[in-house]
Amino acid sequence: MTFEEYAFARxxxxxxxxxxxxxxxxxxxxxxxxxxxKAYVRWGRIARMDQPDLYVRRMxxxxxxxxxxxxxxxxxxxxxxxxxxxVVDAAAEVDERDALWSVVRAxxxxxxxxxxxxxxxxxxxxxxxxxxxxxxxxxxxxxxxxLDALRERRSPSATSLGARSVL
Amino acid sequence: xxxxLEKRLAMTLTAHEGSAVDPAPIVAGALTRGRRLRRKxxxxxxxxxxxxxxxxxxxxxxxxxxxxSDRAPLPVSALLLPAxxxxxxxxxRPDLVGTTPGAVHFTVDRLLAEADYVTWTAGRGIESVxxxxxxxARVMLARDRAALDEVQQTLAxxxxxxxxxxxxxxxxxxxxxxxxAPPPGGQGLWVVRWxxxxxxxxxxxxxGESLEAVIGTAxxxxxxxxxxxxxxxxxxxxPAGTRLQGCSVNxxxxxxxxxxxxSLVVGDEAGRWLTVRAQRVPVGVGNAxxxxxxxxxxxxxxxxxxxxxxxxxxxxxxxxxxxxDGYTERDGLTVLSGYTPAPDVDxxxxx
Numbered sequence: 001m002t003f004e005e006y007a008f009a010r011x012x013x014x015x016x017x018x019x020x021x022x023x024x025x026x027x028x029x030x031x032x033x034x035x036x037x038k039a040y041v042r043w044g045r046i047a048r049m050d051q052p053d054l055y056v057r058r059m060x061x062x063x064x065x066x067x068x069x070x071x072x073x074x075x076x077x078x079x080x081x082x083x084x085x086x087v088v089d090a091a092a093e094v095d096e097r098d099a100l101w102s103v104v105r106a107x108x109x110x111x112x113x114x115x116x117x118x119x120x121x122x123x124x125x126x127x128x129x130x131x132x133x134x135x136x137x138x139x140x141x142x143x144x145x146x147l148d149a150l151r152e153r154r155s156p157s158a159t160s161l162g163a164r165s166v167l
Numbered sequence: 168x169x170x171x172l173e174k175r176l177a178m179t180l181t182a183h184e185g186s187a188v189d190p191a192p193i194v195a196g197a198l199t200r201g202r203r204l205r206r207k208x209x210x211x212x213x214x215x216x217x218x219x220x221x222x223x224x225x226x227x228x229x230x231x232x233x234x235x236s237d238r239a240p241l242p243v244s245a246l247l248l249p250a251x252x253x254x255x256x257x258x259x260r261p262d263l264v265g266t267t268p269g270a271v272h273f274t275v276d277r278l279l280a281e282a283d284y285v286t287w288t289a290g291r292g293i294e295s296v297x298x299x300x301x302x303x304a305r306v307m308l309a310r311d312r313a314a315l316d317e318v319q320q321t322l323a324x325x326x327x328x329x330x331x332x333x334x335x336x337x338x339x340x341x342x343x344x345x346x347x348a349p350p351p352g353g354q355g356l357w358v359v360r361w362x363x364x365x366x367x368x369x370x371x372x373x374x375g376e377s378l379e380a381v382i383g384t385a386x387x388x389x390x391x392x393x394x395x396x397x398x399x400x401x402x403x404x405x406p407a408g409t410r411l412q413g414c415s416v417n418x419x420x421x422x423x424x425x426x427x428x429x430s431l432v433v434g435d436e437a438g439r440w441l442t443v444r445a446q447r448v449p450v451g452v453g454n455a456x457x458x459x460x461x462x463x464x465x466x467x468x469x470x471x472x473x474x475x476x477x478x479x480x481x482x483x484x485x486x487x488x489x490x491x492d493g494y495t496e497r498d499g500l501t502v503l504s505g506y507t508p509a510p511d512v513d514x515x516x517x518x
Binding site for chain 2: 001002003004005007008009011012015016019020025028029032033034036037038039040041044047048049050051052096097100101104115116119120121122123147150151
């Protein structure tokens with residue numbers, strides 16, 4: 001597969017992943033273009049790898065984390081979301097998803113990355129570990145912490161009006 | 168609760184993945200930046216090598232130097248497909264072009280000296296070769312002009328082609344148009360489309376500046392011989408009604424051997440198709456384990472759309488989606504069960 005074939009076939013998917021990782025449409029496109037430019041330089045080697053796409057996704061995740069590291073520390077305010085069992089209408093469903101998305105966006109970068117790779121990309125923990133260059137145990141730890149945080153922020157006991165700093 | 172949250176997470180993330188974007192400008196920008204990065208790296212490497220040469224020259228005065236590279240560099244001929252004796256070239260049988268995955272009915276021997284990698288493709292109405300290295304070009308053949316229109320462009324451009332001009336390639340009629348380089352610069356894309364013989368269309372896409380040079384390159388494409396499109400594996404077990412439709416092989420000069428990657432597309436009359444791809448991987452890379460079995464092989468799922476297995480020195484994948492459609496995982500396993508490697512991946516005559 002040539003670089004161009006790969007890039008044309010996978011750019012859409014990489015941008016969707018980048019949007020979920022960084023939460024910003026324009027930065028997502030910048031990240032993907034930057035990563036593809038670097039992948040182009042090494043394409044001879046990447047194309048020979050057992051899973052070139054896995055490697056490129058790893059580059060993307062690392063680029064996103066590097067951006068977060070470079071960024072000056074900043075708090076993100078996130079509305080606390082209550083569980084709403086029994087919600088049936090579509091508008092409420094959308095509200096619920098938007099609220100949950102806000103909480104996901106507020107997770108620390110590595111936790112959010114694990115959540116996105118696991119529940120959006122549908123990757124197993126071993127593959128996520130390969131992308132993050134860590135052990136599967138670390139992946140599970142990030143996932144557990146993220147899920148705990150999401151549950152806590154969605155539970156009625158945690159419900160309160162206003163916002164809370166999560167970073 | 169956990170299942171509910173996980174389900175909601177999947178739905179939430181999917182709902183926020185955003186709308187579709189046109190990949191062309193992003194890929195074009197990546198190519199421009201990538202080329203700039205590569206030029207910079209080469210410059211650094213040249214300076215480094217020059218410095219090292221100076222040091223070595225000095226050291227050679229008193230140090231005996233023996234040995235050398237443990238592997239001879241591959242000749243340019245390693246980028247060529249094997250001859251297809253008895254198969255006519257496109258000039259005499261244009262009606263055969265694109266009809267078989269087993270052969271390309273043209274050759275580009277005189278352009279290979281500029282290439283480090285080539286990708287040959289045959290079947291499904293089109294034959295092509297893409298060259299990469301000091302040259303960035305693609306030559307395509309088809310029996311009708313519309314087939315060429317449908318092929319996705321792989322070389323970067325601004326996407327704003329200028330008005331075509333009439334040209335002649337080796338005396339045959341055609342036209343050419345220029346598509347400027349995408350910002351912030353670089354080489355624009357020339358496309359030359361001509362009719363080497365009646366009933367045959369050829370197209371050259373190439374990065375370059377001068378129309379004369381581009382016409383000169385187009386005139387080097389030969390249509391008087393055919394070559395076998397081969398990959399270093401066979402598929403001996405296909406689902407009922409399925410036959411080979413396409414072949415693609417990527418050969419390069421800077422790897423462990425010339426073979427870098429090969430794909431076969433199989434499909435049926437109902438429009439189902441899938442792609443089997445073998446990619447050479449470094450020694451020690453790969454995974455013999457897998458939760459599925461296909462004949463003698465252990466197979467792993469890569470998401471829900473790709474099956475993969477390691478058959479050294481290659482990683483073998485079956486694409487059920489994107490580069491396939493309609494076949495089930497069971498069909499993919501049937502295909503993989505009949506995967507048979509060529510006797511010698513480094514000897515193209517055995518493929």
